Amino acid sequence: MTIGQTVFLNGTFRPTGEAAISPFDRGFLFAHAAYEVTAVYDGRFIDLEGHLARLDRTLAGIDIPNPYTDDAWANLHLELIDRNGLEEGLVYLEVTAGAYGMRDFAGPETFAPTVFLYADSKPLIGEVARDGIRAIFMDDTRWKRRDMKTVQLLSQALAYRAAKGEGAETAFLVEGGKVTEAASANAWIVDAEGRLITRELSPSILPGITRAGVLSLLEGTGIELVERAFTPEEAQGAAEAFTSSAGAMIAPVIALNGRPVGDGRPGRVTRRIQRLYYEAMGADVAKVAPWALG
Secondary structure, three states, X not given: OEEOOEEEEOXXXXXXXXOOOOOOOHHHHHOOEEEEEEEEXXXXXXXXXXXXXXXXXXXXXXXXXXXXXXHHHHHHHHHHHHHHOXXXXXXXXXXXXXXXXXXXXXXXXXXXXXXXXXXXXXXXXXXXXXXXXXXXXXXXXXXXXXOOOEOOXXXXXXXHHXXXXXXXXXXXXXXXXXXXXXXXXXXXXXXXXXXXXXXXXXXXXXXXXXXXXXXXXXXOOOOOEEEOOOOHHHHHOOOEEEEEEOOOEEEEEEEEOOEEOOOOOOOHHHHHHHHHHHHHOOOOHHHHOHHHOO
């Protein structure tokens, strides 16, 4: 990861080192903030419209006025990657309920948001996509409105730390005996019959933009989709598993709690979905991901 040298903060592009936010900001004091992470590939945004639509929904849900139109947001994103020369990587966007000089739970009648964006240069199709990741199971301790993409991420951060401590890269979060999602991604399995299974949308999970992208590519593939919750036991017994997110896109999960998923390698269905997704984003799959062509 290489953080860009120019960020956007409250109406102004400025050097990263000169960006400062008030300690009274509600994002800092209460985690009262929404965020989005949008992928950039070959200088083009992947599913920016979907990210902006989800941002608008989250802001409305947490009572923060949306400070820009979709067109204005898009222009800010474009100018940010231009100023940073970003061809491949991510743009992080955060909107908080702002600062007003005190710590008050309710706050003013109308918030004046803080707006922050930065660019992060990183390869999107690499070793994780090629080789896969390992996961552990953990209890899901997050708040109940996971369908809103807010910065209340302590549970996810601790899940990643726990996974790292056990030699894994992520966690499958479990509530009521069912997997909700991965630590910061939607979770998928492929059963012995080749059916693709992922949890249906509800307040229990985030409506992933990459998840929606995958679903849009399934028509005509012959891959059967089942939208339902699955158990940890089903995941461990699955033929394949993977996660979907803007940052890692399609990441094969090759082990759960130290046991291999399937034969311990990225599976046929996962590879096909990777290929479809990379093609849809304009990648030369034969060049950047030849392992997805098998």
